[in-house]
Amino acid sequence: MAGKFQVRILPAYCKGCGICVSVCxxxxxxxxxxxxxxxxxxxxxxxxxxxxxxxxxxxxxxxGEKDE
Incomplete structure (x- = not known):
């Protein structure tokens, strides 16, 4: 199951609060x-x-796999 997902971060929206890091x-x-x-x-x-x-x-x- 691992590796079958694509995580995308929109830098323009991210304020660097770290919540995502702590909940992963x-x-x-x-x-x-x-x-x-x-x-x-x-x-x-x-x-x-x-x-x-x-x-x-x-x-x-x-x-899905990462777009290459």
Whole structure:
């Protein structure tokens, strides 16, 4: 199941609050340069915690491999 999800962060909306980082059970996200970043994309299990908890709607999680 891991690796079948794509996490996208819209930097223009992200204020770097870190809520998404704290609610992710697989440590997929991290903070860098005052914004959230996807640091371990292959670990995403699609729980949507980050998307549901983001107060600025800066995160989307979709099913499917990353677009190359």
């Amino acid at each position: 059970p697989k440590q997929v996200l991290g903070l860098g340069k005052d914004k959230a970043q996807v640091v371990q994309p292959d670990q995403c299990i699609g729980c949507l915690n980050c998307e549901y908890h983001c107060p600025d709607f800066a995160i989307t999680v979709t099913e």
